[in-house]
Amino acid sequence: MASLESRIHDEAAALGFAACGFARADAADAAGEELRGFIAEGRHGEMGWMEERLHHRVGVKALWPEARSVIALGLSYAPARDPRWLEAEPTRGRISVYAQGADYHKLVKQKLKALARWLVAEAPCEVKVFVDTAPVMEKPLAAAAGLGWQGKHTNLLSRSHGNWLFLGIIYTTLELEPSAPASAHCGSCTACIAACPTGAITAPHRIDARKCISYLTIEHPGPIPEAYRTAMGNRIYGCDDCLAACPWNRFAGAEQGHEKFRPRPELVAPQLADLLQLDDAGFRELFAGSPIKRIGRGRLVRNCLIAAGNSGDRALAPQVERLTRDPDPVVADAARWARERLR
Template identity: 70%
Template sequence: MTMTIEQEIREKAAELGFVACGFARADAAAHAGPNLLRWLGEGRHGEMGWMETRKEQRASPAGLWPDAKSVIALGMSYAPARDPLELESHPELGRISVYAQGGDYHKTVKKALKALAHWLVDRCPSELKVFVDTAPVMEKPLSQAAGIGWQGKHTSLLSREHGNWLFLGIIYTTLELQPDAPGSNHCGSCSRCIAACPTGAITAPGEIDARKCISYLTIELAGPIPHDYRGAIGNRIYGCDDCLAVCPWNRFAESAAANRAFLPRAELAAPKLADLLDLDDAAFREMFSGSPIKRIGRNRFVRNCLIAAGNSGSRNLLPAAEKLRDDPDPVVADAAYWAAERLAS
């Protein structure tokens, strides 16, 4: 029996490493735009000005590209083999979010998206655009509309097969593709993700205040981390997996399905804070070459490590913290004074 173009796309996507593939009309997530504008209006995006600047383009596919007829939503697994919370009891080590322990997902996912796009254009001449995270595209609502999962109470995309360990890629196309049924919510009465958030950033099911989120505080925020949240950060030095790690749906996620490019690098799986506090700019760039961590720069990263050092209770880290009180970056110096005071007392 002859395959439909949708079946062919799914088969090719699987060949390229995607574990999920679905289709939706370009206007299928109409609710997402108003929700975004309300969220921005409440200031919950914090200092992420890029979300405000291109909000009209982000609100719907038509806002970015009026010619788009269909959306292809794709997911690539990065399911971890180990419990992301296991380093919580090792305060002298830094905790890096699972997604950032391996290679830069932007490059891996985009390479596969481009390969799928070239194949599709050859198969069905059309126009299309590919996106991975950095464009003004609402990947999660569109992915739910395309049926590859649903947005959980923590706002991340959830899949019954892959848990919440999915990198998302989106293709806008002028092709008229048969849409899939949208993903239905299977969270039920579970609220583990809400209870697990160290800073109370999940203010209600499906509602998050980025200004309180440890991922925002350690990655997006350029200035000093507010004192109210420093203790709750613990030893998290880049991102936070707590709300993701406690989700019961993850028991169905197979680490074997994860793309090998996302396997953790040995030096990032359980790094010693003492080593990280010694990084200068050149050493930071060398250590994080090819990693998404590189984009936040040495100063912001060392700031995070100093907060973790201050929370560690390890006086062995006091000399490193004291030394960094003279750092030329005032944000690093501020964190160093805080850490040294905590460790000395």
């Protein structure tokens, strides 16, 4: 009879997971200590939730002492084309590849729960499943479980899937045989570091979130610091530049991307002119079922105004002018900046 680990692999593949591996519960404890330094230096910016749950995030057993093993899983969202093609379309907003389709939190968790139910039936145990929103070190755990290695941009990188993997984690009380950790294959390449528009990758494997466009457009609640507004270009939700620059992506065929993550046509290259017209109701309708919905209308329109100011398109000036009177002071601030840029 095949080993339990082999059967878990097979069941994960049947559910659509592109990668599966196993690690001991203490396999990523060193990364937890590195996280303490990241927080102590303030590089997490205003992501207070990281600091609040740091005591749980630093290790698997810190969150659940009964855990013995970790199952790490990856679901591919490999794009059909290089997402940087929109650099040449300044009047269109650039949305990070992962957010152009269905909300990955729901789909990945649904599949994790299905695998967990199967596992409990096969080998009675206790399990907990996690997708991104819990205090879990997904990337170091996935690296320990052999799914790939953390590249110089700190994201998980795979020889088979490039950087395009959504990660899910299952904690279990089972003692599973660990997978061999993947060795790093970045070599002397620094393409991801050179690609960062704001210099947020300050050294190999070292990120300052306060400079990162993904952080600024999604997590940062206030006005975008003026030092980074021009560098944002037309990025209105996230940034894929360090990911897209990685040479390993040439092995990540677009056919590997899960069908539910196929881009919604209206989110591939939306016109800034259309997005600047959104009120709260229009925002909720357009982004229903999308991870973008969680940032709210104010942050998205703020980001679109920065992009409008960078576009050089005077046709956007009337909409920008109208938004200088927006009741949201952060939106109004971005509109005044965009107005001056367009002048």
